[in-house]
Amino acid sequence: MIKISKASKNTTKDWSEEEWHNVDLAHYGRRVEWNDHKFRFKATENGKILGLISGDVESGILYIGAIITTESARGKGIGTMLMKRVEEFGKKHGTHRIWLVTGKDWSENAFYKKLGFKLEGVLPDFHFHKDFVIYTKRIN
Secondary structure, three states: OOOOOOOOHHHHHHHHHHHHHHHHHHHHOOOOOOOEEEEEEEEEEOOEEEEEEEEEEEOOEEEEEEEEEOHHHOOOOHHHHHHHHHHHHHHHOOOOEEEEEEEOOOOHHHHHHHOOOEEEEEEOOOHHHOOEEEEEEEOO
16 A cells, blocks of 8 residues: 655655656756855945845756845845846856846836846746746846
């Protein structure tokens, strides 16, 4: 009888790595290493945090999980500076694409488009039953 039970990363690590290598052979024709580098950068002025960006880089793709600036600092280029810093970080780690998810009707969409992000798809009825969208940007 098959049993489903809770598992820890430590007890399944070796099995998981070997099985994923087998899948990688089928999908990519070779074994690949799925490296992961988390990042978090802040913008400050006089010791006060004005903005934050965080996410991770995984095997050539940079994911922006969060970007936010204080309301009083919006429109001053801080978000753009944070995004440029993340692009530099991504290039250092060999990424070729950035992606993020945001609310479909949120004002931030204009910001992402201004920075060269392209709309890739819609995620209807997503977080808290709101429509979201996926943006990507190619970086060199």
